[in-house]
Amino acid sequence: MAFTNQLWRDAAQLRRAIHAHPFNKELAAGTLSRDAFAHYMIQDSLYLQGYARVLALGAAKAPAADEILEFSKAAEVAILVERALHAGYLTQFGIDAREAEAANPTPACEAYVNFMLATAITDSFSVLAAAILPCFWLYLDVGRAIGAKSKPGNFYQAWINTYADESFAAATQRMKDIVDLAAKRAGPKEQASMKAAFLRCAQYEWMFWDSAYHRRGWPI
Template sequence: MAFTDDVWQAAAGLRAAVHAHPFNQELAAGSLSRSAFAHYMIQDGLYLQGYARVLALGAAKAPAADEILAFSKAAEVAIVVERALHAGYLDQFGIDPRAAETATPTPACEAYVNFMLAIAVTDSFAVLAAAVLPCFWLYQDVGTAIAAKGAPGNFYQAWIDTYADENFAAATERMKGIVNAAAADAGPSERERMTAAFLRCAQHEWLFWDSAYHERDWPIKP
């Protein structure tokens, strides 16, 4: 089996928890509270700024031109394409995009971004590639599943369409191919770190949705 098949199977419990989370269940039904979704959109925008930096560092570490282009393009998409999605919802919520971009990251957002940045700085391209994959793959998986059962006239249809889109699926497949190629060249220790990074980032994805659903912030502020 390919490396991605192995880690996808290893993450079966995490994937089930992601799909079963009330954030995604209620988003599919269109019943998710607007307040929770606004909280999510603000934090997701902050996350994507960090994610784009991680992808840019991946481009710098990439071993060949194809990987450089893939990571560079993914960084661009994280900022340009998904910012457009956020802008539409923020406008409906009456939230100033500039205020959203300068908001304080929650513990869940900050922990996820810092974990990936640490890998980008201290570990190999292969481990970094495995770390960024859950953000592609889990969103594509969730978006596709919700699109198949989503309620008609869903307020969150634009979000669903973004991650159920065939172009996003194609980008996910490209990233999986990069990860599998890197894993094929990796030794046992590096493959173990790739697996650990993938699974930890999948856990961070669940925590991110959970934090948004409960609108969690720092419990103690200065």
């Protein structure tokens, strides 16, 4: 069994929790609160700045030219392509995109970004590659599931289309291939660290959606 398939199996409970979360169930039905989605989009703008930095650090650590290119391109996509998606929704909400990118991160957003940045700086390329994979794979999984049952006229269709798209699926597969290759180069201890990083980031993905749904900020 491929290493990434083992990771996916180990994350089964987390994946079920993500699909069952009211944020994603209501997004699929088009009934999700606009305030909750606006909160999510602002936090996602902040997250993507950090994620792009993590990907850039991955490019710097990558052992081969193809991996350098893949991480570099992914960093560019995180800033350019997904910023366009955010801008469309933020405009409808009357929120300036530059103000969104300068907003205060929630505990969930800050913890997730800081965990990945720390991983990028202190851990190996293999562990970093495993840490960035949930953001690709879980969004593809959710996008496809929601896309299969979304009704016409869904306000959130542009978001759904972004993550159910075949080009995003292809990018996810390339990242899975990189993680599988990295796992082959790694020993048992490093593979265990890869698994731990993957599962921790999958947990952070659930927390990110949950924080947006409840519009959680800092308690004090």
